[in-house]
Amino acid sequence: MSIEGEPKRPRTQGGDSAAANENTPVTREAAGVQQLFNTTVAAQTPFLADKWVSVFAALSSAKDALCVVEDGVKGTIRPIGWAKPPPPADSADGLPPDVCRDVIYPCLPIDEAVCSARPISRAHGSQLVNEAFVQRRIDKHLSRHSLTGLIDVERTADTSNAAAPTPAPHTSSSSSSDPPAPAAAGGGGRHVSHFCYLSQCCYALEHGGAVWCEWPDFIRLADIYKLTPSTGLPLIITFGHLLNYQGTSLALTKVDEADDNEGKKDAERGDGEDGEEGEGERDGGVTRQRYRIGVGERQWEFETVPKSGLPPQHPYRRTYDPHNPPIRHDGHLFPSFTAFIRRMVLVQWYKQDGVDEKEVLDEPVGGGDERYQLLLTEPINGHTTIDFIYEGQGVGNDERERLIILKGKKEGETMAAYLYLNSGNIDLYTTEAAIEGHTRLSDRFPIAMSLTRSLLTKHRLAHIIPQ
Incomplete structure (x- = not known):
């Protein structure tokens, strides 16, 4: 008997479909992808949700990859997607496949399409939100941000062992400082299904947003200066280390947490210059945080600059973007992270063999x-x-x-x-x-x-x- 106001759920032989749905292969797979999203996001501090970190991390280190700031609220990270898909509804199966494919699913963020819509529709979900669907979404983002031919994904799975999950491909060995990659459902260690890998790549491209548009120049320069793998372009997203300089991985890592407190003081101070809105809100969650690129003898440190850390009439206040904030490095102040990283290629990373x-x-x-x-x-x-x-x-x-x-x-x-x-x-x-x-x-x-x-x-x- 249905409770009034509760959607009707179709029965299956052996019990309620909701219970059955929780243990289907599609639902287990969605839970695995959800774990990849949530584990990565939960491991970060609020500032690391800034999009430029995700972009560079996708080309350098898995540690800071796949982050997104939610609603622009400092200190808040909302779970991505649904941790537990709801039971199937009659109306979902009543929509024609072409409507789901061409109207409904393309409007959803990739995490919701994979973790919610894919398992909720028993008739169409797993058939329409599949590898081809995710690859089409990837191609759209690559084209939109002028990255076609510069960045790509592994298009085919490793079929040498059909019973085993496909390992996420790597172009070089990982640093010992890297955290272990979260495992997908049914897999272990660094092995994930090819569908999960594609979902991760699409997630990084989608949540990098317009910041990805800043990267074509950088990638082409990095290739000319031989910082990219010997295989050349396009760079294949692996969530491992892709960029190297004289044998040193150009991985991005946080130096420490100590400077966050100073950044928070800057953000909370507020000078009322722009009306009643406090500096903390205008900073967009950016704190004074130090980072390092490279390791050992070849390492370069920099720090992010909150808007409140700039003088009232400073020109960089007018162009301030919390997703691509100003950077201070070696006595120089840059208007954005992308300006800083381009200069690094030309002024610091120019002595690679053969350049x-x-x-x-x-x-x-x-x-x-x-x-x-x-x-x-x-x-x-x-x-x-x-x-x-x-x-x-x-x-x-x-x-x-x-x-x-x-x-x-x-x-x-x-x-x-x-x-x-x-x-x-x-x-x-x-x-x-x-x-x-x-x-x-x-x-x-x-x-x-x-x-x-x-x-x-x-x-x-x-x-x-x-x-």
């Missing part, structure tokens, strides 16, 4: 030159710029610096060239192979010098180029 970057031009102009100042501060059509500030000692001693990428960010480009503007100088660096037998720069480095001359001519600075 052969060289300084071609080093010409003084003078910081007071109006033409130089416009090149340093104004937008430059057709070129990606990386802006940052060198924080000098004392008030008013900060100095703006800029990298202007001339070559290396478009599909098919195999060399890099960029200008470095600092202290009134303009320097040109390039990985272009020199043409021997020539003394003039325009003959030895025809591509890099042609691009440089074109840009400097537009800014009335071509006279600094040696003839």
Whole structure:
């Protein structure tokens, strides 16, 4: 007998369908995927839910992968999906398959489609929310964020042992500091089903959101500077270490928890500049937290900067994005994590074997030159710029610096060239192979010098180029 107001549930031979549904292969599989989502999220602090960490972690270390901030509330992480799928409802099975496939399921986040909709519909769920469904969702995100050809997933499962779950693929050995990957239902250790692996990849792409759009330039530069695996592009998402520099994994890890308290003080202080809203809310959950990339002799530390940690009139307050916050590293302040990580490729990680970057031009102009100042501060059509500030000692001693990428960010480009503007100088660096037998720069480095001359001519600075 049904209780009034409770949805009717179809009976099956041997008892209530709800009990039966809890132990079906599809439900067990959904529980396994749910465990992969929730275990990873629950292991993080609230700040690590920021999306840029998920993006870089997907390319470096499993430790910080697959995080998402929920509702933008600092200190709150809502469980992803449903830990226990509800019993099947009559109406779910009454929808035509094409409506479920083309209307209902595409509107759901991937975690809800896999962990809720997949097991709830006995007639269509497991047939429609399958590997093909997840791969189509992955392709949509790759295309939307211009990552097609730069990032991909393992498209086929390991069929050498059909009875065993498919291991999540790895391109290199994991660091001893990495936590063990959560196991899927029916599997153990690092082994997960191919469907679970695809779901994880889709989850990372989906919850990285628009931040993924910032990464095509970085990935192409990383490939030119040989930080990517020898297999080249696309990078296959493995949730292991993909980027390496001189044999050192560029894994991202937290240094300690101590600085979080200082960040919280900044966030709670509030100066009322933007009305009644407190600084803590405007910080979006970002605290002053230190991180490390690399290990041992080759490691680089940086810290995130909450909005409340910037002076009231600082230009980075206007562009502040809690999902891609400012970074302080080695006396420099960057407007975003993506600006910081791009500079790291060009300025720190350029000595990989086979790269052969060289300084071609080093010409003084003078910081007071109006033409130089416009090149340093104004937008430059057709070129990606990386802006940052060198924080000098004392008030008013900060100095703006800029990298202007001339070559290396478009599909098919195999060399890099960029200008470095600092202290009134303009320097040109390039990985272009020199043409021997020539003394003039325009003959030895025809591509890099042609691009440089074109840009400097537009800014009335071509006279600094040696003839």
